[in-house]
Amino acid sequence: MKKKGDGMSLIRSWVDSANRADTDFPLNNLPYGVFDDGQGARMGVAIGDFVLDLGRVDHGLDPVLLADPAWNDVMAAGPSVWAGLRARLTELLSDEGHRPAVGPHLLPLASVRMLMPFRVTEYTDFYAGKNHAVNVGTMFRGAENALPPNWLSIPIGYNGRASSVVVSGTDVVRPWGQVKAPDEAQPRFAPSARFDLELEMGAIIGQPSDGMVSVAEADQMIFGYVLLNDWSARDIQAWEYQPLGPFQAKATATTISPWIVTRAALEPFRVSTPERERPLLPYLREPGPMLYDIALEVGLAPEGKPETVIARTNYDQMYYSAAQQLAHHTTSGCAMRVGDLLGSGTISGPTKDSRGSLLELSWGGKEPLTLATGESRSFLEDGDRLILRGAAQGDGYRIGFGECAGVLRPARRLPDWAQE
């Protein structure tokens, strides 16, 4: 197994704040986003405390790739364009000689609003964290039947709703839905009372496929990664999900972090998936390490109150990598397209404080969590702000994702036509 950060150290930039050990955005990172400074949406690259207004510098790209403020066209242009842009940006931001031309186009991150970095073509969500699957399975089916029979053979996934994907900073409104407690005779239409987060990583597909691809090919199709919060209405899900899976329970919102951290930036942090507990079919076997060592945390801040970190875990806890999930996704002949987004599934570690959802942290509401403010939480309350953070740690630098945050707002008033 490759050791994390092998052969990599900080690449120094003439942007001083990019050389700080605690910045998410050193020159090694160069994540891609879309920002608005009040002058309209544009494509940008984060460097230290700044965003570089890409269209204003000598980026070397065909300008048509920047016409739409979204990274889809650059992704579609393919790996040689990706490599060329990264090399050019590294040159522009490391070589002091470019400072006069580039410097004026650095805008303070604090002064801009981040928008969706790409148009989500289709969204698929997986269930590939074993600790999460075991925790949820134990709660719902008992410890003996915790893992479904197929779980160790298939990276279980379902199609999500692309229209629900929003960028960090977007408010999330508590959904209404059909719910029915086991002791109720009939369902009710009510605001979800068990609204939850799910800590995930999202993999962004940068190249299309039109047939079955290998795990190695799948890896090369991935352009980059984001943090992803798959907001989930547990009570709606419990009543709706049999027999065809989650639907409205997962359709309220899925929040992603605003910066696409490229696969290139994460290369030094590759790690293998855990040892197999059952041999995989050949099409799912990994030719090399396909996961990444990315430390993750979840913060919860009640309205007007300070934040408590409620979970710390790592992306290396996944049983299946995004490349394996993508390879599986193509087995039936399913075409993949530029801008497809794959959610990893909830990332929970083995310990109680490393669980990636309140469902697990409060054990289905039976063991409410106590926050630093003294308040307790089984599920989310109106006004709660959820913040996901993640970073791969190198020697003296880190590859960070920025925040993936959202505030839960109260349910809307029920329209007259929906009232009894």
Place this chain on the structure above:
Amino acid sequence: MKKKGDGMSLIRSWVDSANRADTDFPLNNLPYGVFDDGQGARMGVAIGDFVLDLGRVDHGLDPVLLADPAWNDVMAAGPSVWAGLRARLTELLSDEGHRPAVGPHLLPLASVRMLMPFRVTEYTDFYAGKNHAVNVGTMFRGAENALPPNWLSIPIGYNGRASSVVVSGTDVVRPWGQVKAPDEAQPRFAPSARFDLELEMGAIIGQPSDGMVSVAEADQMIFGYVLLNDWSARDIQAWEYQPLGPFQAKATATTISPWIVTRAALEPFRVSTPERERPLLPYLREPGPMLYDIALEVGLAPEGKPETVIARTNYDQMYYSAAQQLAHHTTSGCAMRVGDLLGSGTISGPTKDSRGSLLELSWGGKEPLTLATGESRSFLEDGDRLILRGAAQGDGYRIGFGECAGVLRPARRLPDWAQE
């Protein structure tokens, strides 16, 4: 209940073939498609035995709506544009005075290739036919547990894969996938041996929504309908679908008919959904008839052999209408977009010869079907051509959909990297 065809009779056209009682495309229909006659893809309207090259006549639309050869932009333009275009086309094709200007732009249907009529934004498939749900449930869980507890309260649906939707005439390749028979210890990677069709209708969303909508509002958002064959790998589904629903089993292909039959054309054929067996929550109650009386049939033709009609049923067999499904789809705040496609779910009637899938027709393979050729079928064989047809019958005319057809081709050779 409205009687079918109330107050409607044939609207005569100067295109003679449009006045035949057996054409799918009288002037009352005016379905929208995209065709290619070898000179490139263009938007067209079917009339009798012809397609009208819309861009070449005085259509009254903003030409920018025809720039992309897909109906999405016309849909996005909204109901008044829809009504204006329909009125204009009715005028052009009924008034003999327009013949000199319009006639030269009628191309024989037999001379053009039909393409996808719209870009599918997202695809959702439902499970809203009660006979189908009872049949499948009986096979899998026994007669006592046939209907899931939520079925009479929720139009059960799951997100499908938009990239899998293809137009009639596209070959379908038998998929590979993980399968495991109950008596096998481990799964195998194999071509699906239980590949099937599902007879459905597809509703096309023509107007967006960004919050909960009523059934009445949902109905007005629907631009039109197509026939839909949701090809399904039953063996892949059986192993993969617990706990999160069908995934690769439904991702090989979904074939739609090439003509969007508008809601306007179907108005005279509205019928109510069947009587409720359990009261619905208010948000799902229908303010008027939302289903349509559309006779449907499925033909199966083995390679080089004549076709056998294996099922005849009607869209009025659905327990939930597309408007109810769409209203439910929005409950969680899920945004709907122009070009979203909703599959009705398999449409099976109460009798054995009205079942909309081979799974039901052969009762899980236990009672193979005998074709007119003498061959038998439990599931589909390589080379089989499947044809769905549908039409609403008026007085001396009918509103037809054209064929929704596809040939099943053999599975591809397994790549080396996927072999043991």
